[in-house]
Amino acid sequence: MRDPLRVAVVGSGPAGFYAAGGLLASAEPRVEVDLIDRLPTPWGLVRLGVAPDHPNIKAVSRAFEKIARQPGFRFFGNVELGRDVTHDELAERYDAVVYAVGAQTDRQLGVPGEELPGSWPATAFVAWYNGHPDFQHLEFDLTHERAVVIGNGNVALDVARMLALTPEELAPTDTTDAAIEAINDARVREILVVGRRGPVQAAWTPVEVGELGELAGADVLVDPAELELDPASAAELESAPPTVRRNLDHLRDYAARAPAGKQRAIRLRFFASPVAILGDTRVEGIELVRNELVDGRAVATGERATIQCGIVFRSVGYRGVALPGVPFDDAAGTVPNERGRVLGRGREKLPGVYCAGWIKRGPSGVIGTNKKDATETVELLLEDARSGVLQERSGEDLEQLLADRGVVHVLYAGWEAIDADERGRGEPLGRPRVKLATWDELLAATRSPDS
Ligand SMILES: Cc1cc2nc3c(=O)[nH]c(=O)nc-3n(C[C@H](O)[C@H](O)[C@H](O)COP(=O)(O)OP(=O)(O)OC[C@H]3O[C@@H](n4cnc5c(N)ncnc54)[C@H](O)[C@@H]3O)c2cc1C
Ligand SMILES: NC(=O)c1ccc[n+]([C@@H]2O[C@H](COP(=O)([O-])OP(=O)(O)OC[C@H]3O[C@@H](n4cnc5c(N)ncnc54)[C@H](OP(=O)(O)O)[C@@H]3O)[C@@H](O)[C@H]2O)c1
Numbered sequence: 001m002r003d004p005l006r007v008a009v010v011g012s013g014p015a016g017f018y019a020a021g022g023l024l025a026s027a028e029p030r031v032e033v034d035l036i037d038r039l040p041t042p043w044g045l046v047r048l049g050v051a052p053d054h055p056n057i058k059a060v061s062r063a064f065e066k067i068a069r070q071p072g073f074r075f076f077g078n079v080e081l082g083r084d085v086t087h088d089e090l091a092e093r094y095d096a097v098v099y100a101v102g103a104q105t106d107r108q109l110g111v112p113g114e115e116l117p118g119s120w121p122a123t124a125f126v127a128w129y130n131g132h133p134d135f136q137h138l139e140f141d142l143t144h145e146r147a148v149v150i151g152n153g154n155v156a157l158d159v160a161r162m163l164a165l166t167p168e169e170l171a172p173t174d175t176t177d178a179a180i181e182a183i184n185d186a187r188v189r190e191i192l193v194v195g196r197r198g199p200v201q202a203a204w205t206p207v208e209v210g211e212l213g214e215l216a217g218a219d220v221l222v223d224p225a226e227l228e229l230d231p232a233s234a235a236e237l238e239s240a241p242p243t244v245r246r247n248l249d250h251l252r253d254y255a256a257r258a259p260a261g262k263q264r265a266i267r268l269r270f271f272a273s274p275v276a277i278l279g280d281t282r283v284e285g286i287e288l289v290r291n292e293l294v295d296g297r298a299v300a301t302g303e304r305a306t307i308q309c310g311i312v313f314r315s316v317g318y319r320g321v322a323l324p325g326v327p328f329d330d331a332a333g334t335v336p337n338e339r340g341r342v343l344g345r346g347r348e349k350l351p352g353v354y355c356a357g358w359i360k361r362g363p364s365g366v367i368g369t370n371k372k373d374a375t376e377t378v379e380l381l382l383e384d385a386r387s388g389v390l391q392e393r394s395g396e397d398l399e400q401l402l403a404d405r406g407v408v409h410v411l412y413a414g415w416e417a418i419d420a421d422e423r424g425r426g427e428p429l430g431r432p433r434v435k436l437a438t439w440d441e442l443l444a445a446t447r448s449p450d451s
Contacts, residue, residue, distance in 0.1 A: 001029055001385055001386055001388065002029065002095055002385070002390075003028070003029040003030055004029060004030040004031055004032050004072065005023075005026075005029045005030070005031045005032070005095045005096070005385050005390075006031075006032050006034070006093070006094050006095050006393065007023055007031055007032070007033050007034075007094055007095060007096045007097070007098060007381070008033075008034050008036060008090045008093070008094040008096075008097045008098070008398070009023075009033055009034070009035045009036065009097075009098045009100055010036045010037075010081045010090070010097065010098070010099050010100060010101055010323075011036075011037060011044065011099065011100035011101040011102060011357070011359070012035050012036075012037040012039075012042035012043065012044060012075065012077075012100075013043065013044020013045055013046065013100060013102050013357060013358075013370075014043075014044060014045075014046060014060070014064075014357065014367045014370040014371070014374075015044075015100035015102070015356040015357020015358065015359075015360070015370040015373060015374050016035055016037070016044070016098070016100035016356070016357070016374075017035070017042070017043075017063075017064040017067055017068075018356070018370055018371045018373075018374035018375065019098050019100055019356045019374040019377060019378055020033045020035050020067055020073060021063075021064075021067040022374060022375050022378035022379075023378055023381070023382075024067065024070045024072055024073060026378075026382055028386075029382070029385055029386070030072070031072065031382075032072040032073075032074075033072060033073050033074070034074045034075075034076055034094070034398060035068075035073065035074070035075050035076065036076045036079050036081065036085070036398075037075075037076070037077050037078075037079070038078070038079065038080035038081070038083070039077060039078070039132075039133070040077040040078045040410040040414065040415065040418065040439075040442045040443060040446060041077065041415055041418060041442065042061075042064065042068070042075060042077065042415055043061050043064060044102055045102065046058055046060055046061055046064075046367065047061070047130065047131075048126075048127055048130045048131065048132045049126055049127075049130065050130075050367075051158045051161065051162060052129065052130060052162075052170075052173035052174050052175040053161070053162070053165060053169060053170075053173050053175075055173070055174075055432055057367070058432075060367055068412055073412075074411070074412070075410070075411060075412035075415060076398065076402070076409045076410075076411075077409060077410030077411070077414065077415060077446075078407075078408060078409050078410045078443070079402065079407060079409050081099075081101070081323055081324075082323055082324040082325075084402065084405065084407045085398070085401065085402070085407075086324065086325055087323065087324065087325035087326050087353075088325060089395065089401060090398075091352060091353070091391075091393075092393060092394055092395035093393055093394075093395040093396070093397070093398055093401070094352075094393055095352060095385065095390045095391075095393055096352045096353070096354060096381050096384075096385070096390055097352065097353055097354070098354040098355065098356055098377060098378075098381065099323065099326060099335055099342070099353075099354070099355040099356070099359055099360075100355065100356045100357045100359065100360075100374070101320075101321075101323060101359050102318075102320070102357060102358045102359060102363075103318035103319050103320045103321075103333065103358040103359065103362070103363035104318075104319075104320070104321040105121075105123065105318070105319050105320075105321055106121035106122065106123040106124075106314065106316075106317070106318060106319060107316050107317040107318070107319045107333075108314075109150065109274060109314050109316060111274050111275060111276050111277060112276045112277070113276050113277030113278055113279065113283070114277055114314070116277055116279050116281075116282060116283050117281065117282040117283070118141055118279065118282045118283030118310060118311050118312065119277045119283050119311075119312045119314065120140065120311065120312065120313050120314070121313075121314050121315075122149070122151070122155050122156065122158075122159050122313045122314060122315035123318060124138060125140060125159055125162075125313055126155065126158065126159065128140070128176070128178075128179060129162055129175050129176060129179035129183075130175070130176070130435075131174075131176045131435035131436075131437035132437070133437055133438055133439045133442060136176070136178070136437050136438055140182060140311065141282070141310060141311060142163075142182055142183070142185070142186035142187065142188050142310075142311065143186075143187050143310065144187065144188065144309065144310020144311060145187060145188065145189045145190065145308075145310070146188065146189065146190045146191075146192060146307070146308060146309040146310065147163055147188045147190070147191050147192070147309060147310070147311045147312075147313065148191075148192045148193075148194060148286050148307065148309045148311070148312045148313070149191060149192070149193045149194070149312075149313045149315055150194050150274055150312065150313070150314050150315060150316060151193075151194075151195070151314070151315035151316045151317070152193070152195030152196075152197070152201075152202035152203055152204060152270075153202075153203040153204055153315060153316075153317070154203070154204050154205060154208050155315045155318075156193055156204070156313075156315035157193070157204050157208045157209065157212065158208075159313050159315055160191045160193050160212075160266050161211070161212060161215065161266075162175075162179075162183065163183060163186065163188055163191050163264075164191055164215055164217060164218035164264045164266055165183060165215070165217065166215075166216050166217035166263075167180075167184045168216065169215070169216060169217070170183060170184065171429075171430075171431075172430055172431055173431065173432075174422075174426065174431055174432050174433045174434065174435055176435055176437050177434070178437075188264060188310075188311075189263075189264055189265065190264070190265050190266075190267055191218070191264065191265070191266045191267070192267045192269060192307065192309070193266060193267065193268050193269065194269050194272050194273075194274070194288065195268070195269070195270045195271070195272070196271070196272065196273040196291055196298040197270070197271065197291070197293060197296075197297075197298045198226070198229070198230075198233050198270050198271055198293060199226065199227055199233075199247065199248055199251050199270055200229060200233040200236050200237050200240065200244055200248065201233070201236070201293075201296070202247060202270075204247065205243055205247070206243050206246035206247050206249075206250060209246075209247050209250040209251065210246075210250045212250075212254070212266055213250065213253065213254060213257075215262075215266075216262075217262050217263045217264055218262050218263070218264040218265055218266050219257075219259040219260055219261070219262045219264075219265045219266070220254040220257070220265070220266050220267075220268065221254070221259065221265050221266070221267040221268070222251050222254040222255040222267075222268050223255065223269070224252075224255040224256070226269065226270045226271065227248070227251055227252055227255055230293060232293055232295075232296070233293065236296070251268065254268070271290055271291045271292065271293075271298070272288040272289065272290055272291060273288065273289055273291055273298060273300060274286055274287065274288055274312075275287045275288065275289045275300075275304060277312055278306065282310075283309065283310060283311060283312055284308065284309075284310070285306050285307055285308045285309055286306070286307050286309055286312055287304060287305070287306050287307075288304065288305050288306075288307060289301065289302075289303065289304050290303040290304070290305075317363055317364075318358065318363035319333040319363065320332075320333040320334050320335070320358065320359045320362070320363070321333075323335075326342070326353070327342060327343065327344055327345065327350070332362060333362065333363075334355075334359055334360060334361065334362055335355040335359050335360060337354075337355050337360055339376055339377070339380060340354050340355055340356055340360055340373075340376055340377030340380055340381075341353075341354060341377075341380055341384075342354060342355055351384070351389050351390060351391050352384075352389075352390045352391055354377050354380070354381050355377065356370065356373055356374040356377040356378075357370045357373060357374065358370075360373060360377070361373060408443070410443070410446045411446075414445075414446030414447075415446070417445055417446050417447075418436060418442055418445045418446060419433075421436065421445045422434055422435055422436060422445075
């Protein structure tokens with residue numbers, strides 16, 4: 001058995017960091033980890049997905065910082081698998097490669113008008129307000145009175161809440177300045193969140209539903225008639241986890257409240273699916289069909305309604321993207337695997353290739369879910385190392401390959417320089433950080449004299 005083992009982990013979100021942490025904790029074999037990310041910044045969706053008004057959740061990055069400070073850890077930011085380095089090149093250089101690249105795109109609704117200007121995947125809006133450098137050129141037209149959010153997950157609630165925050169609520173966050181300005185100037189009065197099934201089937205969680213009711217600048221509107229449960233939903237509620245009942249309690253509270261006449265309103269509607277997004281050159285409305293539940297599924301009735309709106313956010317889930325040279329299950333949007341061991345075309349295990357996180361199990365679960373998931377992968381990887389399954393490595397160090405290729409990679413010290421720069425800009429403003437959000441700014445900050 002080779003000792004130390006050298007492992008490349010591709011993707012520095014929660015799954016990548018938990019995998020790195022698990023590997024570095026191994027005593028026999030000892031393991032060295034190179035963590036590769038296409039961005040100059042680590043943490044994946046913790047930096048670029050988690051809502052900026054949830055700083056306590058973003059604080060999980062402190063646990064990742066501890067992992068990064070361990071001996072045997074190196075960060076290679078600004079290195080994209082498929083652009084700067086191939087799977088085969090990693091396989092030659094490392095005893096094992098773990099893919100933890102998350103889910104980089106959105107699921108489609110498949111309705112006419114989905115591609116109209118003004119119809120956006122939530123993925124893009126989230127990446128924009130969080131300062132993802134690939135999304136800063138986008139312009140969201142918030143000059144219309146109604147915005148529609150499709151989906152009943154926590155991301156849909158993030159989008160609705162961000163649109164509803166007041167200047168005072170946005171000011172102490174690390175939302176980008178462009179997004180703060182756009183949301184403050186928005187003329188949106190109603191944010192309509194549309195779920196295809198009922199309140200019992202919604203995917204969101206109680207804390208997130210409950211905080212809607214705390215917003216300073218938005219009433220929450222729920223039609224009490226939509227909370228009357230059909231017999232199947234009532235039965236489902238009986239055996240559902242307590243969180244579902246707590247969701248319902250919040251919704252009942254909102255339905256009973258008299259609107260306070262706040263500047264904006266978040267209206268939660270259930271049992272409706274989009275049939276078409278309407279407009280000639282941009283979004284002008286959305287056609288919804290009323291659904292009924294049949295065996296837990298949303299089935300369209302003939303009852304249709306058109307609602308005027310100026311912007312639509314499709315928040316119906318993220319989706320994994322194929323990596324060149326790595327097997328991909330297109331239907332599932334994941335890397336085919338057995339508990340994290342990557343499988344080839346004939347579903348045979350590919351020695352030395354593993355996956356973790358959203359690319360392993362699909363785009364669901366909170367940050368902590370990825371710890372258990374990555375731990376499972378790491379345990380199997382170490383088991384394979386001990387039983388001699390891993391193949392010989394031969395290539396030179398990744399650093400040499402990148403240098404030969406002229407790829408300027410960002411070391412962990414480079415990220416620390418970005419971090420210090422952002423925190424320094426935020427401090428006098430009482431904000432956790434002011435994010436650098438363009439590639440040029442980010443890369444320039446890594447070249448500060450100390451990095
Ligand atoms: C909008 C949103 C808000 C969320 N809010 C919360 C929350 O409040 N609390 C909570 O517990 N969970 C939250 N989650 C869930 C949580 O973020 C995920 O469970 C978690 O981030 C998934 O981890 P991951 O490592 O699999 O993927 P990611 O976090 O997406 O990390 C993947 C990493 O891989 C990198 N990468 C991708 N392709 C390549 C490539 N080709 N080469 C190199 N690197 C690559 C990416 O740049 C990224 O850094 C949220 C999710 C979303 C989408
Ligand atoms: N604060 C937090 O903890 C937080 C914040 C954000 C995200 N997250 C987590 O990140 C993960 C991803 O969140 P997510 O919101 O993207 O996904 P999600 O939880 O899977 O929710 C997706 C929603 O889209 C709906 N949907 C899917 N296809 C649809 C269609 N064709 N038409 C209409 N609706 C459709 C789903 O309805 P059906 O149920 O009917 O399929 C569901 O309501 C989740 O695990 C979430 O909890 C956590």
